[in-house]
Amino acid sequence: MKIKTKISLGLIFLFLAILLTGGLGVWYLHQLSADAKNILQDNYETLEYSKKMLESLEKNTNENKRFEQNLIAQEQNISEIGEKDVTQQLRAKFNLFKKDSSISHIGSMRQYIFQLMELNMNAIIRKNQVATKRADDAITLLSFVLAAVVLFTFSFIFNFPNYIAEPIAELTKGIKEIANKNYEQRLHFKANDEFGDLANAFNKMAEKLNNYEHSNLAELLFEKRRIEAIINNMNDAIIGLDEQNNVLFVNQIAVQILGLKESEIIGKYAPDIALNNDLLRSLLQNEASSNPIKIFADQKESYFTKDILAVKNAENTASGTVIILKNITKFQESDLEKDNFIAAISHELKTPISAIKASLELLTDEKNGKTNKIQKELINKLKQEAELIIMITNELSKTAQNHDDLLEKK
Template identity: 55%
Template sequence: MKIKAKLQLGLFFLFSVIVLLGGMGTYYLNQLKADSSKILRDNIESLEYVQGMQVILNTWTSEQSKQKAFEQLLDNQEHNVTEVGEKEATQVLRKEYTDFKKDTTANQLLKLNQALFKIAALNQQGIVRKNDLALKTAESASNYLKTVAIVCMLLTFTFIVNFPSYIANPIKELTKGIQEITNKNYEQRLHFSSEDEFGELASAFNSMAEKLNEYEHSNLAKILFEKSRIEAIINNLNDAVIGLDEKNRILFVNIVAIKMLNVQADDLIGNYAPDIALYNDLLRTLLNEKDGNKEIKIYADERESYFTKESLIVESNDKVLGKVILLKNITRFHELDEAKTNFIATISHELKTPISAIKMSLKLLENEKVGTLNSEQSQLLENIKSDSQRLLNITGELLDLTQVESGKISLTMQEVEPHKIIEYATSAVQFQAQQSNIELEVQLSGNLPKVQADAEKTAWILVNLLTNAIRYSPENSKIIVSAIRQNNMVIFTVQDFGKGIAIEYLEKIFDKYFQTPDSQKGTGLGLAIARQFIEAQNGHIWVESVVGEGSTFYFSLRV
């Protein structure tokens, strides 16, 4: 039977109980009303008739009105005969009255009163009998109603106690089953023996749990295997790896990270990272997003080591799922870089001596006391002189590079006129620009103030920017070199109209050794050295570029 039918049946039962009790009460009340009505209608009226006739007899006269009133009452009594023997008594009353009209003696009056008393006695007995009958009816009604009320009360109480449980218990069991499924207990089953909607619900629930159980067991082994493989890969990495969830709780750390943090794995995994960072300086540094890609110096493997931090934000459907921090060991590259810097510094110093000797020999050859040179020899001498000067400039730049990479930049700060820096730089690259038919256009604001700068290194920066602009500009184009004042700074600009730089490379263009995929011959050091030189002079360097339209490099120096 369906739940709907059971609910209807239960409500119909309660309705039937109400109707039964109401019907029985109404029935017995009507019976009591009828009994009372009979007493009033039959016996009381007869007593009133008898009493009226007795009153007339007590004041009897031969007046016509007295006789008429008595006869009227007697006639009413003759029509209200209801008790056994009352008819005969009434007939006797009629006879005695007839005789009384002929003989009004006291003896005949006594007989007439006796006849009236007989009728009154019969009606009084009737009242008593009918009253007893009414009492018995009331008692029976009370007993019946009590019995039916008790039976209905017991049935209703049983219904009230059991029926809600019939509805609530399956719902309670279903709720418990859903909670178990939520806790991934897919072995949970519902056992409803009924064939109603609850039975159908239990069947559907059990099917769902069975499918979830099959899915869980079919994928669990694979998931566990993949998890173990990923953990093995992460633990075998030479770089430190730390995984965080969206709430900055540590999900995993590999062996390298555990050693570097010097904290037990159990004290890391599952804990809130900022809480651990309160007493762990390295983790605090790793969580600090402001540090960016700066090198981190750590004492590891019984020596000073260098690392770079990379942060990877994990997202899905525009929702942040967590973050992975990767600490890459660049100590070997740092050592190679330092060795290279020392090598370049050594070679540069060593080259300066022979180059100076060559220049001294060139001066001697130019002296006519040594001998006169013909025109071809003089031209060769000029070429040798130019090349030796260029070689001397290169060694100077190499020494500048070693200063940058060692962090020991030597600056000669002085007041310099911006236009002199631009003139020197443009003249240095003029020949290279002419070979590509590129026009160098200089735009200078009037009354530019002097800047606080190292003239030689600033000119080198501008030459580097111009050289790059020429390299990436098409033939028959132009490059604009300008300088303007902005507040307490002078901003130098080099604008070309070449192919431009993709937006994803703009932030990395000043990183050491970085080169765009389409870059032409270069070491990736020029812009990195330029940034170091500018920042050492309390300036700033940046770039703006649009692919297909060209690039504009800026650097600012203080007035």
């Protein structure tokens, strides 16, 4: 018998035993709950109604309305044999009492109420005995099932580990030898079960690893890992695609920018990934652009330029594409700082130039004194120069604003 079959049979037995135990427990609990509910709903409520009706009869004031309410409730809660007849007799006597408030009617009503209470007290005792017997039966049956489960489980736990411990220990030793590149290691299990299959698979794996270790493939994979390490250490984001647009490789920077895990990208069809990734969808457009792309990365906005390199094989046919995103955030920030500086300078120059113009206007006003011909020429010259400076500062401000608007659009 295979190990899988043994474990399956053991677990199936345990499952059925647990299911049986749980099912019996739930069934008995449901029955006990139903018994308790019946006692409370059918009998205890009748006792409460009877008690309230007796209290109504004991009071000197008119309590017919309260008595009527409890009598109606009792009529709707009849559950025991003979209880209906007694309730009907109590109703008839109460109807007579409402017409003639005689003490004899009160005595008869008390007698019927006591009969109701006695019927329900006897029912409570009887139902309690049934519930007690049911609980005892449940304890006995569940104890028997639990004992059988415990015995089987103990036997399973005690014997099964001994059966698998030795092969696992030998397998662990073999794996450690393989990890130390001792590919001559072999397993020898004399069994026709899964352990025998495992030994055969392990031995085949060790043989292939031994052949691989001495082949040129190892050198190729070593070079591949070295190239991957170089790509991962580059500051630019790099995505490699084959001719069918399947992702061959991505470096860590590209993974961070895309906001995906490497396992969600490598080997996947790029257009499928792009369905839920706006950035990759824009990158797959086969158009290189000098305009910067604004991407939120590393908890800040960064700027990148996109380059697309077509990879061709020896036959000069396309075999893939490499997308490179160059980080130009520092240059973009420098441009922004330059524009801010120009805008600040332009703003600061306008105030003193405006003051100069105002002063020149005052000088030309004859109220402040006459000026000769040379002074007028100098003043006009200064006005022209002031206008020229104002025009230059306005052009600088306009250029800086246009550059900022262009960056916002990009």
